[in-house]
Amino acid sequence: MTTAVLPGGAAVGGTCELGSAEFAVVAAILQSDARIHLTEAKKTLVHSRLSRRLRERGVSTFRDYVRLVQSDPVERSAMVVSLTTNHTHFFREGHHFDHLRQATMPWLQDRARRQPVRIWSAGCSTGEEVYTIAMCLLGQDRTSAAWLRNSDVKLLATDLSPPVVEATNSAIYSASAVEPVPAAYRSAWMRPVNADFQMADEARALVTARVLNLFGPWPMRRQYDVIFCRNVMIYFDDSAKAELEARFVEMLAPGGYLYIGHSERLIGPAADQMQGCGQTIYRKRGRASA
Numbered sequence: 001m002t003t004a005v006l007p008g009g010a011a012v013g014g015t016c017e018l019g020s021a022e023f024a025v026v027a028a029i030l031q032s033d034a035r036i037h038l039t040e041a042k043k044t045l046v047h048s049r050l051s052r053r054l055r056e057r058g059v060s061t062f063r064d065y066v067r068l069v070q071s072d073p074v075e076r077s078a079m080v081v082s083l084t085t086n087h088t089h090f091f092r093e094g095h096h097f098d099h100l101r102q103a104t105m106p107w108l109q110d111r112a113r114r115q116p117v118r119i120w121s122a123g124c125s126t127g128e129e130v131y132t133i134a135m136c137l138l139g140q141d142r143t144s145a146a147w148l149r150n151s152d153v154k155l156l157a158t159d160l161s162p163p164v165v166e167a168t169n170s171a172i173y174s175a176s177a178v179e180p181v182p183a184a185y186r187s188a189w190m191r192p193v194n195a196d197f198q199m200a201d202e203a204r205a206l207v208t209a210r211v212l213n214l215f216g217p218w219p220m221r222r223q224y225d226v227i228f229c230r231n232v233m234i235y236f237d238d239s240a241k242a243e244l245e246a247r248f249v250e251m252l253a254p255g256g257y258l259y260i261g262h263s264e265r266l267i268g269p270a271a272d273q274m275q276g277c278g279q280t281i282y283r284k285r286g287r288a289s290a
């Protein structure tokens with residue numbers, strides 16, 4: 001079907017064109033507000049995601065929508081959120097969780113006898129990552145969770161997008177979403193709620209989810225023992241990646257672990273302070289205090 005485009009970008013047939021000038025404004029906002037780097041290759045995706053916002057705001061052209069975004073900070077944030085990609089699943093990149101259980105957990109358990117333990121899922125999306133970490137820490141049954149009862153172990157989950165942070169806090173997942181969760185973990189730490197599953201109280205009690213732009217200030221006061229930032233840096237350009245990497249390395253305790261996504265690698269000078277110890281797994285050099 002051909003669609004005639006009217007002056008101003010409106011089109012006959014219920015869709016309208018996203019011109020290069022409007023795309024450039026959208027890309028500049030994503031870059032300045034979230035450091036997300038949008039190339040022209042993403043134009044179709046941007047068109048389809050923003051078309052929904054146009055409909056919701058009763059705006060008929062991208063030219064008018066861009067004007068709205070430039071004058072309305074609330075719509076500007078909503079636009080940025082609508083352009084984030086939130087794909088995730090439980091036990092994604094399973095080798096990270098094998099490493100967490102086999103190499104990192106004994107270190108964390110030893111540390112937890114003496115001091116607080118802090119773990120951060122940065123760019124947590126809807127929470128599958130942080131609850132996978134929580135289930136690994138809790139183990140496959142209630143007795144294996146005993147070490148956590150007398151320890152100060154906390155998991156922080158953060159994301160730019162308020163709706164996904166809300167989903168992390170509510171911790172309710174569909175039956176298809178929980179399919180990758182091994183049966184033992186599922187029966188120990190998830191409970192059926194209607195047709196869905198909710199994380200058990202023990203897992204939820206470990207997790208705090210908050211809205212946080214990784215390029216804004218970080219309110220956390222103490223260093224972290226483990227940071228997961230997976231499939232987030234792929235959206236940033238090299239200077240943003242290097243800046244973020246340096247902040248993660250600074251935020252990690254000596255001996256702490258950083259897990260990044262399968263297609264990511266450390267590129268900035270901060271990488272010198274990290275030692276590779278598995279596929280996309282790094283450990284901060286220096287003597288751990290425990």
Ligand SMILES: C[S@@+](CC[C@H](N)C(=O)[O-])C[C@H]1O[C@@H](n2cnc3c(N)ncnc32)[C@H](O)[C@@H]1O
Nearest residue numbers: 034084086087088123125159160213214230231
């Ligand atoms: C593809 S998801 C990754 C989820 C999970 N870490 C995983 O690997 O399955 C990427 C997440 O990064 C978040 N994100 C993108 N830019 C961000 C920024 N500047 N600050 C905080 N979160 C951001 C998005 O909202 C999205 O939920």
